[in-house]
Amino acid sequence: MEHISTEFEKLVKKQKLTCDQTQVNIDKLINQINDAKQKIENDSSQSSTTLTILTSKLKTLSSQVIDNHKELHSSISKYSKSIDKKLKINLDTIWKPNVLLGKEDILNSILMSHFVREGQFELAEIFSKESNIPISDEMKNQFQDLFNIVEAIKKKDLKLALNWASEKRYLLKKNNSNLEFELHKLQYIQFLISGDTFSAIQYAKKNFSLFSETNFKDIKRLACSLLFIKHLENSPYSDLLAPSLWDDIEAQFKRDFCSIYGFSSESPLYTAVMVGASSIPPLIKVDTILKVKKNLDWSANSELPVEIPLLDSQRYHSVFSCPVSKEQVDCNGKDNYPTMLLCGHIISKESLLGLCKGNNIYKHKFKCPYCPTESIEAQARRVYF
Ligand SMILES: [Zn+2]
Structure with missing residues (x-):
């Protein structure tokens, strides 16, 4: 987007310059006509010569105005070309069109609850009738x-x-x-x-x-x-x-x-669209890199190979996946749950026990799997999301 805005800024600057030049030329035209009018009023015998001179001057000036107009027109037409060129993104590689197949009712009820949440009650009523989803x-x-x-x-x-x-x-x-x-x-x-x-x-x-x-x-x-x-x-x-x-x-x-009332603070549809839209650029990048370098297709895995940069408000922790064991861990689990090491990195209790290998929890030092910090098991704290 940054590239596009810089390019647009350049176009706008150029257009402003052309407009200013046109304005100057039109002012000149008006002045020439007024001058000629004044001359003829003062001395009507010279009217023929004055008009001949005026015609030639007007020709030159009007051709300049026409040139300005052409220039302006061409720079305006560059806008749409530039947008088409810059935003030409092929989404085919990063979306699965069949993902919602057979789930139309779920999608419809998400849409309807979004309308209700946005205060579009009339729209929700009509949508409910047409989609047969009760409101x-x-x-x-x-x-x-x-x-x-x-x-x-x-x-x-x-x-x-x-x-x-x-x-x-x-x-x-x-x-x-x-x-x-x-x-x-x-x-x-x-x-x-x-x-x-x-x-x-x-x-x-x-x-x-x-x-x-x-x-x-x-x-x-x-x-x-x-x-x-x-x-x-x-x-x-x-x-x-x-x-x-x-x-x-x-x-x-x-x-x-x-x-x-047990609702999320933002509409789930709004969040999904916002997160989806901000994920497109990194996903396209990853897709391109993986295909070129390793001949791999990430969509074959259920897990993304990169972290998607999201706003804090778009981060949810209802599911915790241990980065060591790659397993989902129940945050309210009895024996296995997320634990935070001294350095702040979080792994599952089971992975922590694996690192300590049954050694003394107050003496045995182990290194965090993600940073050089060493700590002892007793320093790890249970984390609740
Ligand atoms: Zn660490």
Whole structure:
């Protein structure tokens, strides 16, 4: 993509230059005509000579304008050619067209739940009828609630969100979520912004006591901010005015809402498409290298030979594969589970025992299979994903 944008930048620069030249030439044309008009008005006897000179000048200038136009046209047509050339990717080698054969119902229900998650309820209803996949009323109602609340948050109205958070207080606490406090905090900040000290104090008294143990530090800070209520923007509490607090609370609300109802925070279809799209370039590269150098076809294996660079938000750890034994390990397993070595590398408990070979867990040193760090078995820690 970088190549394309540099090439486009060059094209845009060239076009701007051509446009500027055309503008200059057209201005010249107008000036010549005005000059000739002025001359004829001053001395009509010279009109024939003036017009002859003008015609010849206009010819030259208009041919220059035509040239400019041609140049501009050719550079615009280069855009599409350049896109075609740069994005000419043959996906045949890295996709399996039959992978979804016979799984149309799964695909349809994924699509439908995506529509519901995006708030496209009408579309989901039509899709449900046409694909014969029943729509889950429970899920629809839950997301309808979510969208109503998010809509209110966008209008800076926190009432619905606060009601929901107080109803789900127990579950939120269980998930270690501080959503309810964050919502109250934002409501309190609104009183600060409006300069209403009395209401701010009343609100804090009424609502913050519930969080005195979990958020005492935050509450102290919010209380102190009252001292600067007249000029918050120039105080150490200016961060309380950040407009991004609204975006943050919206994102947190969506996340915690989905988590309570057992949904992933992003639509699975969205994640799959994003991960799929960002995997295309490295997969094509790997495919080319493997074919040229080793005459191997990676699609013959179920495991990718390279790591695909993904965003942190796109990484999931529901499955752990031990890099030593190459086996999938149950994260909640009794005897075999993921363990982290002193260096931070994670292998399965069984592989760790294999490395220690039954030696003294406090004395026998072994080297990590992935880095030079040496450690003893007792230093390894169980990891929960
Ligand atoms: Zn290591």
